[in-house]
Structures are given as C-alpha cells and as structure tokens.
Amino acid sequence: MTGTQKGRRLAILGAGHAHMDVIRTLRPLTRAGIEATVVDQDDFWYSGLATGMLGGQYEVEQDRISVETLARRVGARFLRDRVTRVDPAARVVHLAGGGSLAYDVASLDLGSCVPLDRVDGLASHAFPAKPIRRLAKLRADLTRRVRHGDGRPAQPPHILIIGGGATACEIALNLRALADRLDAEVTITLATSGDRILSGFPESAARTIGALLDRRAIAVRTASAVDRVEPDAAVLSRGGRIAYDLVVAAHGLVAPPIIGQIGLPTSDDGRLLLDPYLRSIREPTLFAGGDCATLDGEDLPRIGVVAVRQARVLAHNLCATLLGGRLRRYRPQRRWLQILNLGDGTGLACWGAFSHRGRCMLAWKDLLDRRFLRRYR
Numbered sequence: 001m002t003g004t005q006k007g008r009r010l011a012i013l014g015a016g017h018a019h020m021d022v023i024r025t026l027r028p029l030t031r032a033g034i035e036a037t038v039v040d041q042d043d044f045w046y047s048g049l050a051t052g053m054l055g056g057q058y059e060v061e062q063d064r065i066s067v068e069t070l071a072r073r074v075g076a077r078f079l080r081d082r083v084t085r086v087d088p089a090a091r092v093v094h095l096a097g098g099g100s101l102a103y104d105v106a107s108l109d110l111g112s113c114v115p116l117d118r119v120d121g122l123a124s125h126a127f128p129a130k131p132i133r134r135l136a137k138l139r140a141d142l143t144r145r146v147r148h149g150d151g152r153p154a155q156p157p158h159i160l161i162i163g164g165g166a167t168a169c170e171i172a173l174n175l176r177a178l179a180d181r182l183d184a185e186v187t188i189t190l191a192t193s194g195d196r197i198l199s200g201f202p203e204s205a206a207r208t209i210g211a212l213l214d215r216r217a218i219a220v221r222t223a224s225a226v227d228r229v230e231p232d233a234a235v236l237s238r239g240g241r242i243a244y245d246l247v248v249a250a251h252g253l254v255a256p257p258i259i260g261q262i263g264l265p266t267s268d269d270g271r272l273l274l275d276p277y278l279r280s281i282r283e284p285t286l287f288a289g290g291d292c293a294t295l296d297g298e299d300l301p302r303i304g305v306v307a308v309r310q311a312r313v314l315a316h317n318l319c320a321t322l323l324g325g326r327l328r329r330y331r332p333q334r335r336w337l338q339i340l341n342l343g344d345g346t347g348l349a350c351w352g353a354f355s356h357r358g359r360c361m362l363a364w365k366d367l368l369d370r371r372f373l374r375r376y377r
C-alpha cells in the first residue's frame, strides 16, 4: 500500500448486473486503503429469474440479493439512497437523502427504465416491467385479485401487456403460468405497435412464440400502438380501445434521465458514451456499464448478458486506475445466448440466427442462473 492510494475514494453508483462482480471483488481495493462506497436505493434484482419469479416458478426472495451484505463482506460502505445528480467536474454525487458523496473515481450502473412518459396515463395506471421489484408486486396483485378472502374465485381479470419484444412475451406467458398455478381464469392480450412480435429475433423464434401464445390463449394485437391509457382501457392510435383490469408496460427500455443531466456526451438514446476501457469518453474518472451506457459508435443491446460481461473489465479497470496497472479493453460479443422462460416448463434458446425450444433449454437456463446467483449469496 502507498500513501497516495490510501484514502482515495471509489463511488459505486447502482448495484446492477454490471456492478455485482465489481462489488464482490472489491477486497483488494479496500485492503489497500481505498474507501469504497456502494449506493443503491434497492437490493439487487436478477433479471434472469424475473419472469420465472412472476410466474411462480421461483419465490420472490430467490430473485434478490442483499447488496448491503455483499458490500460489508468486502469492507465497503453501503448507502441505501438514490443518486439525484453526478457532478463530474467537482467529483461529487448528490443523494436524495440530502447528503453528498465526494469521490476520486466513480462507476455508474443505474440500469434502465420503461419509458412511461411516452404514453399518456401509463405512469399512473401501468406496472412497468422494470424495476423488477414491480413484477413481484404484479404477482402479488394478481394473486390477490383472483382470490376472494373466502376462497371463491373472483371475476376473471383481463390483463393487457403493452409491447411485443422478448420481455413482453415472457411476461404474458408467465402470467398465464401464474394463473394456472392459482387455478384462476384470466384473459391476456398483448398489444404491440410492430407488425410482428420479437422483432430483432430470428423468424423461427417469433414463429415458435407466436404459436405458443396462441395455444396459451394469449391474444396478440399487432400494429396496435397505444395512444393513451385511461383507468380501465387503453386507447389505440388507429382507433379502438382495449379494456383491462391490469396493464403492464413492457414496450422497451431507456436510460434513466439522470444520465443526460451529467453533462457528458451521450448517445442519441441518452446513454453515457464510453471509450473501450468503459470510461466516459470525456471524463476518465467516471466509468460505467450496463444499460445506462454504450460504447462510442456502438449500439450495445440492453441485456444482462452484456452487463455481466462488462463487470469483469470494469472490476479490473477500477482496480488498475486506483492501484496502478494497465487498463483492459472491453470487447463486446457479437453473438450471445439468450434463453427465454416460456412459463410452461420449456425455454427458447436463441443464439444468432438459431433458436431451439425445449425442457432442457429451461433446465440449462436454470443451471446458469443459479450458478450466477450463488456467487453473491
């Protein structure tokens, strides 16, 4: 340990998929006298189990990890607070609780959110697909609705899911799974502005999921952009209404607005622009990873697989910046494995242009997810 390292301050802002491994491997830094502080308003919620948790395959507690416990284990301080502003010139972070946090090096992993403000009424009425904590609330809400206190079934509720991507389809299928587990009747509609579901996925995957949605009695309305959401119905841009009892917003993810307020270069869609070492292209003391950032000149997908891969590079580069050493380049993978949980005991594995559905795909996903979570428990 040298005098220059001791007492230097590292701020880890947000404990998402890109930071969990950074936090887990902080020990060499704290041992060297670096003051590491982790700030998050919540626990870590794992997206890989999110839809399985919604459908009742996993308990809610299986999907979350205490960041406080993890941080303490490696000698870091944990602040349960919300970051309201990052000032890279002064190297200070402002917190909703009224405090502030000065740093020498900071790393941002604030995730993404569903753009509720793009559709009138959505923010007041919908369950957003993210934060994942809200899916646990949706599960509890539906469970309560379909059960009277005396055990008699209630009127079958109608669930509307806005969106047509992988998240929307997984949510629809796992809500059906939850209803089956509760032995409850529900009607489910998925409304997407696109002319097909799962755009960006291979056509074979879209066909497989389309057929399954049909078999699971989930109505799909394509070319059905929602113009506004009223307390009991969504009004479509082309005319017409879809009545609902519960509405879920799963029409995409955007960077949190706070990223645009930092004053550093961002992409057209509001993500912090990074150099190959995962630092802001203009501010070398500010690192970032996950959905809230992207490489300069690249449109990285907003998926956990990318964030988790970045974590190893982030952990190394934070250590190298604070203790000395060569920085490592992040090289994004060109293909990645994604396994969708279809709620019926099967998974759909997608790899580039290939897709395959089966029980063993879900078993494989379960194995990978459990192995990932075990590292932090």
Ligand SMILES: Cc1cc2nc3c(=O)[nH]c(=O)nc-3n(C[C@H](O)[C@H](O)[C@H](O)COP(=O)(O)OP(=O)(O)OC[C@H]3O[C@@H](n4cnc5c(N)ncnc54)[C@H](O)[C@@H]3O)c2cc1C
Pocket (backbone or CB within 6 Å): 013, 014, 015, 016, 017, 018, 019, 039, 040, 041, 042, 043, 044, 045, 047, 048, 049, 050, 051, 081, 082, 083, 084, 109, 110, 111, 112, 129, 130, 167, 256, 258, 289, 290, 291, 292, 302, 303, 304, 305, 306, 307, 338, 339
């Ligand atoms: C329902 C659903 C299922 C998904 N399933 C998959 C999947 O199976 N595989 C896959 O690869 N991807 C999946 N994704 C995508 C995946 O969730 C994201 O890509 C992933 O979460 C990105 O992780 P992250 O590191 O950017 O941030 P996140 O994991 O989202 O974490 C961000 C953290 O920052 C904290 N935070 C945010 N703002 C503040 C603030 N102002 N102050 C303090 N803390 C703050 C949050 O509390 C959170 O802990 C899914 C997404 C959804 C919505």
